[in-house]
Amino acid sequence: GENVEQHPSTLSVQEGDSAVIKCTYSDSASNYFPWYKQELGKRPQLIIDIRSNVGEKKDQRIAVTLNKTAKHFSLHITETQPEDSAVYFCAARSFNTNAGKSTFGDGTTLTVKP
């Protein structure tokens, strides 16, 4: 099955700095890589996703890059703000399979210091 590893487990940055979270996956059949933000006690919220036919995707301060050959993908947050503080999860699955289950990374706790 799929195995997703996420690093770092905790990340602390100063407001305005950039934050980068990296994930690797093992199953070459995975072709969809979403990133979720979860605040304490709340549901994970999809913040950005990327499919394997694209190398990079950007949405305002958030970007995701994918290296399919190396099987790793990264979340980049620029100009971080205190409200970006949360736990971030990466995931991998087969996008086109309706029954495809996602494998999640262990999460990264991001703290943005004012």
Next chain:
Amino acid sequence: GAVVSQHPSRVICKSGTSVKIECRSLDFQATTMFWYRQFPKKSLMLMATSNEGSKATYEQGVEKDKFLINHASLTLSTLTVTSAHPEDSSFYICSAIFPGSSGNTIYFGEGSWLTVV
């Protein structure tokens, strides 16, 4: 807006009793839903895949008789924790695949905090 709704958000039950958690897809049909358990400061642990009209597929190590899953309609899946014990206390969360115009995206319910006393 929310496309997956979960209820109740918080529930307290006594040891030995059963508790049911509902997961509903709003305005779309979900043939497949997923149930997760999340421990504090930990990742989402997939418990089972709920399939409409058929038996759920459980992950290794998850007790089928303990965590009953029923997906009786295309918009509702239920998780029943039977004979609950304090160690079953956790955050349970469901998700469903939303067949949007850009493809199949997974959305999560609000989650349910279960406390067994």
